[in-house]
Amino acid sequence: MVVMEEFKHFVIVKFKEGVVVEELTKGMEKLVSEIDLVKSFEWGQDIESLDVLRQGFTHAFLMTFNKKEDFAAFQSHPSHVEFSEKFSTAIEKIVLLDFPSNLVKPVKEAA
């Protein structure tokens, strides 16, 4: 099996108090749906991890691109730039990691 190397954009955040998180997640869903460069997008809110391990972070966002160049193009896309400005005002803390993915176990289609 040949597995393409994908490029991942991984973000974890803690939102400021009072932020309406759903507005932001809806906005992000709209953004990635409109930009074909984004191959896949998943996000979630932590419901399980211990607080000491979560360290205040509550939400994870994971975008997958076919290649690094697609991620770079997404980063500079006007819609992304506009969204990022809004998003950043809602953030108390954030960590971003961008990396080529080593796929050890591939995602299989549901049977």
Added chain:
Amino acid sequence: MVVMEEFKHFVIVKFKEGVVVEELTKGMEKLVSEIDLVKSFEWGQDIESLDVLRQGFTHAFLMTFNKKEDFAAFQSHPSHVEFSEKFSTAIEKIVLLDFPSNLVKPVKEAA
């Protein structure tokens, strides 16, 4: 299209100085390959993000399970417990997030 809700275990770490990271990533690859509960596993080392956004974290590990119960069973699996003890001694800092995933754009098979 029906998309199953998956359960995600996301870990980001900064390793201690002097740690042979490859030994640990190989060990983790072996671990997840041997445990069928893990549906998919990807990891990567940040090569792109700005230091201020990366905040010292260097590696991301992303595991996918079919359901929360599978993750719980993986957590308590003897091989995972043994590996975690070794892994934790190599860590300078770590954040874990565990959550049911909202899949907005599904991962497609490569054409």
